[in-house]
Amino acid sequence: MYVFTTNHYIEILPNLWSGFLFTLLITITGVAIGFVLGAIFGLMRLSKIKIVYGIATIYVELVRGTPLLVQIFFIYFGLSDFMNINLDKLTASIIAIAANAGAYIAEIVRGAVQSVDKGQTEAGRSLGLSSRQTMLYIIWPQALRRMIPPLGNQFIISLKDTSLFSAIAVTDLMYEGRQYASSTFADFESYIMVAIFYLVITIPSMLILRQYERRFERE
């Protein structure tokens, strides 16, 4: 029978806090690198040069077509074996999130750039700006504003996705929760607390995003 005590809710906190910091570290670094990858591959997806477009498309489809768990195992066990290097778990996790988010962000970038009115490019080019300058000063800043809501969304998704990495024993939030649960048998308390830690980030993020979207719509 379940007996309610507050003990476990308190005792688990230090463990979860350290896991939480790890989760944030993986997510923030990973999504930041993923944004750079996404910007590069997203713009490549808009290229008229077939090979450039092709490379970006292969990357995007490979990542989107396979489970993240496969990707992390591939990077942590497969790649380190194949290249004979010793990837530590944290690095492998960051690479996995970056590569994974990068593919989804590439599609966000592509969509946002395409959504900018063609007249903007024409106005820029008619003034004598090169295509690079037109992208940099006219299209990209406008596209960036439209990317913010889906990027925020991707951040939330990636944050939750990192929980899969407890499978390679990265000491993230999920892993710390599992450790605590298995050593104390307090599964109920542990996973409630784990969930709360995720929600502490995801709910405010969603609220901020909704606020931004509403302001954006008004403009």
Added chain:
Amino acid sequence: MIQVKDLHKSFGETEVLKGLTTEIKEKEVVCVIGPSGSGKSTFLRCLNMLEEITDGHVVIDGNDLTDPATDINKVRSEVGMVFQHFNLFPHLTVLENIILAPLKVKKVTKAEAEETALPLLDKVGLKDKAHVYPNSLSGGQKQRVAIARALAMNPKVMLFDEPTSALDPELVGDVLAVMKDLAEEGMTMVVVTHEMGFAKEVGDRVFFIDEGVFMEEGPPSQLFDNPQNPRTQSFLSKVL
């Protein structure tokens, strides 16, 4: 200033411009009229290579646009274009809209660019709007900013594609007045328009284009009051 020689333009299988030939002299104001879908915009867009030219030649101030050796960005920087839907940059203020190309293409300093931009804004009657964003302006104000933006590059030619068609009727006059001033200052202009009054008053020459062909051209007095081609007659009877 502008030579057009046997200009053809096709989109896929459909030929939109079927061999246009003409010459536009410095300081001339040419108005292009014709039914919707006749190729007016396409013609104008070929003059600064916003459309790829399928066949023939367009020569602007000695630069053949179809010659691969021509620096197309350089030519475009000397050919201003004003669009039906303004195409202002919404993320930049009015002043920033105007100085962007001088800064990035001509590489002038910010101070120099603003020194050119502010009198231009004054000229189009919007001096007090320098620091606002385009979405707070009326259509007529936006179009006048767009004209100032094009003028800031000190172009040799200005192209206008139905600059007043998207405006509420009461806002058309201000834009036309700016264009008229420009014509009087001796700017070379090609204006696609449905404003027959403007064409009559300001145009040196009027082209009537239909189905991708120049059906008739001449001074406005002749083309409007005594059109020769039956197509021109029928078109004018509908719009006048």
